[in-house]
Amino acid sequence: MCLSSWLIxxxxxxxxxxxxxxxxxxxxxxxxxxxxxxxxxxxxxxxKNLNVCPKCDNHFPMFSYDRISQIIDVGSWxxxxxxxxxxDPLNFEDIKMYKHRLREMKKKTGLYDAVQTGIGKIVGIxxxxxxxxxxxxxxxxGSVVGEKLTRLIEIATNNNLPVIVICASGGARxxxxxxxxxxMAKVSSALYKHRIKNLLYISVLTSPTxxxxxxxxxxxxxxxxxxxxxxxxxxxxxxxxxxxxxxxxKNFHTSEYLFEHGxxxxxxxxxxxxxxxxxxxxxxxx
Numbered sequence: 001m002c003l004s005s006w007l008i009x010x011x012x013x014x015x016x017x018x019x020x021x022x023x024x025x026x027x028x029x030x031x032x033x034x035x036x037x038x039x040x041x042x043x044x045x046x047x048k049n050l051n052v053c054p055k056c057d058n059h060f061p062m063f064s065y066d067r068i069s070q071i072i073d074v075g076s077w078x079x080x081x082x083x084x085x086x087x088d089p090l091n092f093e094d095i096k097m098y099k100h101r102l103r104e105m106k107k108k109t110g111l112y113d114a115v116q117t118g119i120g121k122i123v124g125i126x127x128x129x130x131x132x133x134x135x136x137x138x139x140x141x142g143s144v145v146g147e148k149l150t151r152l153i154e155i156a157t158n159n160n161l162p163v164i165v166i167c168a169s170g171g172a173r174x175x176x177x178x179x180x181x182x183x184m185a186k187v188s189s190a191l192y193k194h195r196i197k198n199l200l201y202i203s204v205l206t207s208p209t210x211x212x213x214x215x216x217x218x219x220x221x222x223x224x225x226x227x228x229x230x231x232x233x234x235x236x237x238x239x240x241x242x243x244x245x246x247x248x249x250k251n252f253h254t255s256e257y258l259f260e261h262g263x264x265x266x267x268x269x270x271x272x273x274x275x276x277x278x279x280x281x282x283x284x285x286x
Contacts, residue, residue, distance in 0.1 A: 171211015
């Protein structure tokens with residue numbers, strides 16, 4: 001074979017290889033970078049570590065479905081009131097109609113509202129679990145959130161079950177006005193009846209837990225647990241500073257600050273949360 005023929009054949013082979021390589025697409029979400037320490041991680045590795053950075057223990061956001069699979073024994077979960085959905089009693093409109101926002105959130109998250117509730121088992125012990133999802137309108141507490149949690153607590157009270165609520169919320173849902181604020185009293189009242197029967201209630205605070213949720217059921221637990229560096233507050237830093245005319249400490253709204261001042265019982269990494277819950281449940285169950 002002459003040199004010119006060999007070069008023509010080589011170019012043909014290389015062009016075929018190049019066209020095949022150009023067709024390969026790499027998923028954009030294959031890798032993720034930690035905002036705190038800068039560690040670049042394979043997405044699936046982070047997921048298997050419960051969305052916790054292995055280098056600096058930074059807790060990434062976590063969805064309600066993953067919370068349930070993390071905590072509840074496999075095959076024991078029985079959801080409650082799955083399709084309970086909000087109405088639009090005030091015909092509220094800002095940039096969009098409230099009812100349109102609800103439809104968009106349902107399509108985006110697959111949820112009907114900002115909390116999932118159900119009965120499951122942890123180390124074989126039946127528990128009533130509610131877990132909030134920040135993806136749905138910032139985990140805001142409207143009528144459905146309050147109703148689902150109240151129903152869950154009432155079932156737990158009637159069946160002598162411990163209650164665990166995992167909080168993640170921006171506060172009350174303004175689109176429902178005073179109806180959203182009423183949920184604070186409704187859920188707290190159900191918890192009071194639960195407490196009268198000497199039943200256990202564990203509150204788990206994740207980032208963020210703020211507003212009316214913090215001002216009610218989030219801080220009523222027999223045990224109040226928080227994830228590391230979680231933002232926990234009622235009002236925002238700027239509002240408080242303008243009200244009291246003083247500067248607040250930099251860590252004022254963190255779980256570490258609240259623990260130091262006696263508002264929390266434990267700060268537990270998500271990777272150890274199931275173990276801690278199991279320990280508390282076994283002690284209470286014995």
